[in-house]
Amino acid sequence: MTNESLVDWYEWGPEAFASARDRDAPLAVFLTAPWCTWCDRMEREGFGSPMIAANVSEAFVPVRVDADREPAVRERYQMGGFPSLVFLTPDGRLVTGATYLDPEGLRSVVERVREVWTERGAETGRVPRALQDPDPPRGALDDRVEAHMAGQLEDSFDEQFAGWGTDAKFPLPRTVEFALKRDRQRALRTLDAVAGNLADPDGGFYRYATTRDWSDPHYERLLDENAALLRAFANAYLHTGDEQYRDVAENAVGYLTTTLWTDSDEETTDGGVTAETEPTGAFAGSQSGEDDYFERPVDDRGDADAPHVDATAFADRNALAVDALLWYHAYTDDDTARRYAATALDTVLDTLESDGVVAHHDGGPTFLIGDQARPCGALTTAAQVLGDERYVDAARRVADRTVETLFVDGSLLDSPPADDALGLLDRPLRPIDTTVEFADALVDLAVLTGEERYRETARESLEAFAGARDRMGVDVAGYATAAARVVDRPLTIEVTSDAGSDLHRAALRVADHEKVVVPGATVDGDPEDGDAPFARITANGTHATATTPAELQRRVPELN
Structure with missing residues (x-):
């Protein structure tokens, strides 16, 4: 056993799938992530075994995927965690998969998938349920x-x-x-x-x-x-x-x-x-x-x-x-x-x-x-x-x-x-x-x-x-x-003054993190002093105005 993988990995791409079709061989796709210590361990200890690496390279088209860089692949093929090892037909249907495997577990899975493929070939592949009928359950949006x-x-x-x-x-x-x-x-x-x-x-x-x-x-x-x-x-x-x-x-x-x-x-x-x-x-x-x-x-x-x-x-x-x-x-x-x-x-x-x-x-x-x-x-x-x-x-x-x-x-x-x-x-x-x-x-x-x-x-x-x-x-x-x-x-707060003003900063600090604040807004219905900046508060279909941070903090609870 060495300290690194002995498998000559393909990247996820047309070349790997073409090789699988030409060889009539399944793909062995190893989904890993740079932050995942168990991914690194499986790659070093499992795919670093000369016997396992030889079996994988002989019977499969090995593909290594950085799941962070290929999120679309991750969402369709990961087995619930990382690392994920998935075996695919040449057209990408799922044969089987697993998360972390120690060297003995990896050897056993590789041998079993190899046997199944020899017996049944591509008919072992399936499309996961989530991809069979992806239409979501539409309904009315209400409270x-x-x-x-x-x-x-x-x-x-x-x-x-x-x-x-x-x-x-x-x-x-x-x-x-x-x-x-x-x-x-x-x-x-x-x-x-x-x-x-x-x-x-x-x-x-x-x-x-x-x-x-x-x-x-x-x-x-x-x-x-x-x-x-x-x-x-x-x-x-x-x-x-x-x-x-x-x-x-x-x-x-x-x-x-x-x-x-x-x-x-x-x-x-x-x-x-x-x-x-x-x-x-x-x-x-x-x-x-x-x-x-x-x-x-x-x-x-x-x-x-x-x-x-x-x-x-x-x-x-x-x-x-x-x-x-x-x-x-x-x-x-x-x-x-x-x-x-x-x-x-x-x-x-x-x-x-x-x-x-x-x-x-x-x-x-x-x-x-x-x-x-x-x-x-x-x-x-x-x-x-x-x-x-x-x-x-x-x-x-x-x-x-x-x-x-x-x-x-x-x-x-x-x-x-x-x-x-x-x-x-x-x-x-x-x-x-x-x-x-x-x-x-x-x-x-x-x-x-x-x-x-x-x-x-x-x-x-x-x-x-x-x-x-x-x-x-x-x-x-x-x-x-x-x-x-x-x-x-x-809750919406439109502020007629620019971003960074005291009134704008007070609007951002209203205790509702689901609000929307609009700085530098043009608002109809100015208070009596048309030259002074103000805020218009809209909540539950009603409006109020405030000209100072203190007034703004006081008026918001009155509308909610």
Whole structure:
């Protein structure tokens, strides 16, 4: 056994599938990720075995896929975790698959699949159920969605250890945010558990805990998951004013802007940007989670090499980081968060976006729903917080191309239909999570632009899943948030003064993280002093105006 794979892997592409057809051999597709220590272990110990490597190369067409770089492949073929090893027919149908296998388990599976293929050939392949009939259960969008999810918050909550569920504990930041407005104590108890068990003392958050009591964490740290938790803690601070939530968020900001920051030549940095200089670059995708490093006391880590950081700048993950950092800045005036967020957003627009089409990474696939939805959301947030009209223009551009290409028969596809797609990539998926993110961005964009068509598209895309509302669990609570923002319309605060004014900053700090703030707005019905800036508040179909931050904070509760 060697320390590295002995398999000569193909990349996911036409050459691998052509080889499988020519040889009439199945493909062995190894889905891995740069942050996944178990992936590395299986590759070294399993595929580093000369006997196993020879059997794989002889009987299969071996394909190695970086799941972070190929999300469409990941969504169709992963076996519920990483690593995933899947065996496919030459046309891409699934034969069988598994997650991590030790060398003996891998040897046994390889031999068994080889025997089955010899006996039955391509007839062993099947199309997974999720791809057989992908049409979602359409229904009416109404307040029953929110009511059902509010009930689920209580029914599924772990009263002993906090969080939702009784097995492995995932932070579920979107669920926390839904609960912050509707079941705050359960939301805060969950954030307290996350802070105590998944927040690294050096900043940032581990992925999840393998046990009900939040112990035995998986230490890998992904940009998107860290960004989502940063925003959840920032929103908890917004609602409570409790400094402990700000402190956790601040530590996450420090992690994102140092360990996960990359300069323009894709080298990670140690945060060498001063207050007098502007950062350049974007956020790295992830950091791997070696147990030997993270189980050390912080003071002892200096003697060890820090775990590997994947410096790839992914559009969707950077967008989530931009969104979270800008809201943290909005609540705290933290300038580091603002500068890094603005730089990363400009990097995405300058290097990955063209005419509304966003690439997943430099040279990567385009028109994936996550890379359209999340940057659109980051742009609407930037328009609210920073007030630059170019962000509204860019959000409109991305939204329009997304609707034009991915909005088909009233629902959103994860990627464009293509006759030449490889394997099962020609079969569409209609993902609920990214549909929610795009719908949220469209609701914001409707308010920012005054164009009702964006809200109607948001409604229709969410209605595609409304028929399943009674079967939804807390893991998709973000759907209920988006539905509520469409059905009831969010609290809207239009401020006639520019971004950064006292009145605008006060509007951003109104304790409702589902609101929309419009800086530099042109508003009819000015107060008596027509020269003074004011804010128009719209909630529940009624309006009020305020001319000072104190009056604004007082008037909002009167309308809700």
